Amino acid sequence: MVVFSVKPLFTIFVVSLTLLVVFTLLSPRYPFSQNWISGEPSLYASPFRFLFLFLALICQKDLNFETGGEVDIWSVRRLMEWRPCKWWLQGHQTALPLETNGYIRVDCYGGLNQMRRDFCDGVGIARLLKATLVLPKFEVASYWNETSGFADVYDLDYFIQQMNGFVKVVKTLPPDIATKEPVQVDCSKRKGQFDYVESVLPSLLKGKEN
Known part of the structure; x- marks a missing residue:
């Protein structure tokens, strides 16, 4: 019935x-x-x-x-989804250069969602500038009274494995680079990918040479 x-x-x-x-x-x-x-x-x-x-x-x-x-x-089947960027897809990727253009580290602030968003931006910027991505620094001690790092929140080995061939990732800076003064970049003031190439890439290459 x-x-x-x-x-x-x-x-x-x-x-x-x-x-x-x-x-x-x-x-x-x-x-x-x-x-x-x-x-x-x-x-x-x-x-x-x-x-x-x-x-x-x-x-x-x-x-x-x-x-x-x-x-x-x-x-539930998703009826509407975000469209991925074509250059991000596997078939549209170019091979990583043998020599990196420098090192990029993202200082993440705020809550988990904001830190995730900032770090995702860092992955895209590192790929765009052909740079090596350093694991981010979570600035949470003053806001959350917390000392957790990237490895405490995410599966570190899995993340590095997934980035293989897309962005080179290192856990820490090489000793000869770590002693240099980093160049601070405010991502909120950048106007797009060409702005990063024209404004940030020269500073990245200059820091690599010095």
Whole structure:
């Protein structure tokens, strides 16, 4: 015997319509990006990503309630995803140079998400400038009263293994480089990848020669 529950379906419809209207009205910008004007819908409209995920979760919850199963949000198929940069893909990568252009270390501040974001920027910059990436320094002692380092938060060996062929990673600076005064770069003031090549790369090469 098959039993259809009409009430959950009606509830889903009402809640979905309400969320759609609320997100449309309260969103800081119209749910579709400017690309919508040219006839191409955006994949990055966060209200709609949340709406699809919410609907899938509600449907799964109602289904598992009837069957006595458990809700597993991570099994929901993602309807919209971020598009990866093409140059980041394996088939578009160029081989790393035999000689590095210098060493880059990222000083990470704030919470875990902000530190992760800063370090991801460092990986991209090191790849762009063909530099060697030094494991970051977590500036958390003054804010979190914490002394954890990169290896305490992430799987160090796995990270180095995954970066193999993409960015060269070292745990510490070579002794002859560690004694030199580093050049401080504020990433928030950089305007893009060409700014790094034109402004930061010369300083990196100069520090390598000195």
